[in-house]
Amino acid sequence: MRKFKTESKKLLDLMINSIYTNKEIFLRELISNASDAVDKLNFMSLTDDNMHVDQKDLAIRVSFDKDARTITVSDNGIGMTAEELERNLGTIAHSGSEEFKAENADSQGDAIDIIGQFGVGFYSAFMVAKRVRVVSRAYGSDEANVWESDGLEGYTIEPGERADHGTDVILTLRDDEPGHDGEPGENYSHYLSEWALKDLIRRYSNYVRYPIQMMVTKSRQKPKPEDAGDDYKPEYEDYEELETINSMTPIWKKRQSDVEQSDYNEFYKSTFHDFEDPARTISFHAEGALEYDALLFIPARAPFDLYSKDYEKGLALYSSNVMIMEKCADLLPDYYNFVRGVVDSADVSLNISRETLQHDRQLHAIARRVEKRITSELESMRDDDREAYEKFFENFGRGLKYGIYASYGAKASGLADLLLFWSAKEQKMVTLREYVEAMPEGQKAIYYAAGDDRDRLAKMPVVTGVLGRGFDVLLCTQDVDEFTFQAMREYVARDCPKVYEDDAAREAAEKAVADGAEPETEDRHLELKNVATGDLDLASEDEKKEAEETTKEHGDLFDAMKEALGDHVEKVAVSARLGEGDTPACITTEGPLSLEMEKVLKRGPEGEVEGMPKAVRVLELNGKSPVFAKLVAAQEAGDADKVKLYAGLLYDQALLVEGLLPEDPVAFAKNVCELM
Known part of the structure; x- marks a missing residue:
C-alpha cells in the first residue's frame, strides 16, 4: 500500500469531517470532476487534428447497485494514466484541473469550462463511502489502472481493465448508523435509490454542459392479447430506459431575445415552487473584469413566511453551471429579500469546500449591480404599469420602508421614490415625488398622519385642519411608516422647477426660457412633518x-x-x-x-x-x-x-x-x- 503524500491522514480527516458541511454534495463534486475530464478531452480534440472525438457521444453516467451498496459515476473523458492517478489522487489538494487550466490559459475559450480548482472535491466521497475504487484509462492508451483506498492510511494502484478511455468512480457506501441520545443517525442507504440520485443531480448539477445519464425505471401498458375478452383489464410492466437527467443549457445563459416569457415563467415556477407567474423578469449579462450572468424574478405575491424570522433570503449562486449555494444572502440587501433568481459566475472566489464564498470585492460588486438592476426595474414598473406596481407595493412595500428605517435613513436616496402612500386630497396612492409636484406654492414640508385606519385618520381634526388650509396629507397605516419618516428626516425632490424669491427674478427666468434657455431646476429639501405634532406652524x-x-x-x-x-x-x-x-x-x-x-x-x-x-x-x-x-x-x-x-x-x-x-x-x- 502506498501512503498519501504530505500529512495526508490529518488533512484527509480534516477535509472529510470539517470542510464540507453537507454530505449530499459528494455527487456534485464527482460529477464536476467527470465534467472536467470530458471537457479536457473535448478541448484537446479541438486543438489536435489527430484526435477524433464525436462530441455527441461525450457524457457522464450515474448508476447504483442496492445489493452491493455502490454508486458509480462514469465518464468517457480524457482518463488518467497510473502516474496521473498517483499525482492527482495520491497527493491531496493537487488539482489536475487547475494545472490543465494553467497550461492552456492562452487557448481557452467557450469550448472549455473546467470547474475544479482545489484538488479536494474527489475526497468528499469519503463522507459517504467506506471504500472508493477508481478505474481509469487514458485516451490513446491500451492500459487501464485501478486506484483504491479506504480514505484512512493510503491507497493502491494496480493494473485493471476498462473497455474504452474514461474513468469510473465506484463508491461502496458506509453502513447506516443508528441514532443515540436523541441525536439522529446516518442513513447512507438513502442515496441508493433512483429518486435520491436524480434529485441530487437536478439540484446541484442540472446545468453541467454534458449529459448526465441514468438507467431509470418506467412503466408502460402491455399490448392487449388478441384473445382478450370484453372484461380485459389493462396490464402494466416496468422497464428500464437510459435517460438524460440534467437540462444542460441554463436558461440564464441564453440570449433574452431567444427565450419566450413563458419559458422564464415555467423556470421560475418549477425552480422556486410558486404557482403564479412572476410579476417581472430581469435577465442580464455582465462583462469586463468580472463576468457573470443573472436571472432575477420579482414575485407576483409575497410568500407566507416573508416577514417571519425563518425566512431565508438569497439568490442561487452557480459557478461554471454548478450550484454552489442555494441561497447566497450576500447577493441581496434585506429590503429586496423577496427577489428570487440565479447568479452564475466563474470569477467569484470560492472557498475550498465550494459551499461558501470568500467575502471579497467581486461578490460585493455583483451585489451592487444586482441591486441597481432591481431598483431600475421597480422604477420602470412604477412609471409604466402603475396598477401592477401598486399590487407589488401592497405585497412588498413594508420591506422597502424598513430598509430606510434599518439603515437610519442611509438608503433613503435609493428607496424613497419607490414608496407609495395614500393621499387624503387625491384619494389615491401617490409617490413622494408626485406629492411634491402637486404642492401649492409656498408649501415647505410634506405632511402626514399615522394610524391604523385610513378612514379614521381622514376624519381626525389634525388632518382636516391641514386639508382645510389647502395642503395634502399622506395617510400612513403601517406600523413602520412613521419610523421610516423619522429615519429619513427629509425628502429631497431632485430637479424641481426653481422657485424664485420675487416677481422680477421669475420674470427674468421666463424671458430666458422664451429666448431658448433651459428652464432652471433645483433640489428641494422638504421636512417630513406629522400633523399631530405641535410644530406645524401653519397658522397665520x-x-x-x-x-x-x-x-x-x-x-x-x-x-x-x-x-x-x-x-x-x-x-x-x-x-x-x-x-x-x-x-x-x-x-x-x-x-x-x-x-x-x-x-x-x-x-x-x-x-x-x-x-x-x-x-x-x-x-x-x-x-x-x-x-x-x-x-x-x-x-x-x-x-x-x-x-x-x-x-x-x-x-x-x-x-x-x-x-x-x-x-x-x-x-x-x-x-x-x-x-x-
Whole structure:
C-alpha cells in the first residue's frame, strides 16, 4: 500500500469531517470532476487534428447497485494514466484541473469550462463511502489502472481493465448508523435509490454542459392479447430506459431575445415552487473584469413566511453551471429579500469546500449591480404599469420602508421614490415625488398622519385642519411608516422647477426660457412633518396672536385643567390649528415620539416594561368652540369640580378620536352619565 503524500491522514480527516458541511454534495463534486475530464478531452480534440472525438457521444453516467451498496459515476473523458492517478489522487489538494487550466490559459475559450480548482472535491466521497475504487484509462492508451483506498492510511494502484478511455468512480457506501441520545443517525442507504440520485443531480448539477445519464425505471401498458375478452383489464410492466437527467443549457445563459416569457415563467415556477407567474423578469449579462450572468424574478405575491424570522433570503449562486449555494444572502440587501433568481459566475472566489464564498470585492460588486438592476426595474414598473406596481407595493412595500428605517435613513436616496402612500386630497396612492409636484406654492414640508385606519385618520381634526388650509396629507397605516419618516428626516425632490424669491427674478427666468434657455431646476429639501405634532406652524400671524392672547387671558383655567389632568399632559393651551371647526379639543405631541409610535412600541415584546418611553401630550382647546365658553363660565363661577369633570371628558374624547382608549373607561362612562 502506498501512503498519501504530505500529512495526508490529518488533512484527509480534516477535509472529510470539517470542510464540507453537507454530505449530499459528494455527487456534485464527482460529477464536476467527470465534467472536467470530458471537457479536457473535448478541448484537446479541438486543438489536435489527430484526435477524433464525436462530441455527441461525450457524457457522464450515474448508476447504483442496492445489493452491493455502490454508486458509480462514469465518464468517457480524457482518463488518467497510473502516474496521473498517483499525482492527482495520491497527493491531496493537487488539482489536475487547475494545472490543465494553467497550461492552456492562452487557448481557452467557450469550448472549455473546467470547474475544479482545489484538488479536494474527489475526497468528499469519503463522507459517504467506506471504500472508493477508481478505474481509469487514458485516451490513446491500451492500459487501464485501478486506484483504491479506504480514505484512512493510503491507497493502491494496480493494473485493471476498462473497455474504452474514461474513468469510473465506484463508491461502496458506509453502513447506516443508528441514532443515540436523541441525536439522529446516518442513513447512507438513502442515496441508493433512483429518486435520491436524480434529485441530487437536478439540484446541484442540472446545468453541467454534458449529459448526465441514468438507467431509470418506467412503466408502460402491455399490448392487449388478441384473445382478450370484453372484461380485459389493462396490464402494466416496468422497464428500464437510459435517460438524460440534467437540462444542460441554463436558461440564464441564453440570449433574452431567444427565450419566450413563458419559458422564464415555467423556470421560475418549477425552480422556486410558486404557482403564479412572476410579476417581472430581469435577465442580464455582465462583462469586463468580472463576468457573470443573472436571472432575477420579482414575485407576483409575497410568500407566507416573508416577514417571519425563518425566512431565508438569497439568490442561487452557480459557478461554471454548478450550484454552489442555494441561497447566497450576500447577493441581496434585506429590503429586496423577496427577489428570487440565479447568479452564475466563474470569477467569484470560492472557498475550498465550494459551499461558501470568500467575502471579497467581486461578490460585493455583483451585489451592487444586482441591486441597481432591481431598483431600475421597480422604477420602470412604477412609471409604466402603475396598477401592477401598486399590487407589488401592497405585497412588498413594508420591506422597502424598513430598509430606510434599518439603515437610519442611509438608503433613503435609493428607496424613497419607490414608496407609495395614500393621499387624503387625491384619494389615491401617490409617490413622494408626485406629492411634491402637486404642492401649492409656498408649501415647505410634506405632511402626514399615522394610524391604523385610513378612514379614521381622514376624519381626525389634525388632518382636516391641514386639508382645510389647502395642503395634502399622506395617510400612513403601517406600523413602520412613521419610523421610516423619522429615519429619513427629509425628502429631497431632485430637479424641481426653481422657485424664485420675487416677481422680477421669475420674470427674468421666463424671458430666458422664451429666448431658448433651459428652464432652471433645483433640489428641494422638504421636512417630513406629522400633523399631530405641535410644530406645524401653519397658522397665520393673526391666528397665532389670537391663540396666545386667549391662552394668556384664561391662564387660571388652563392651570386648573393641567392640575386636574396631572401627568397625563404636559400642558393645556388654546389651539391655532382647529380654526372655526366644531371640534372642541385635540391631543398633539411634543418631541420625536408621537401617539402612534407609542402605540406601536406598546405592541412590541417590551411594551409593558417599566420605563418605556411615552409621548409628551398636549391638550389643545378650540377657543371658538361652545364647549370652551362653558369651561370659561365654570372657571369664572368658581366651580372647580365642573372644570375638573370637563377637563377629564375632553381629554378622554380626544384620546378616542386618536384611536386610544381612555385610561379609566369606567370613570369616563360615569362622567358622561353624570352630564346626562
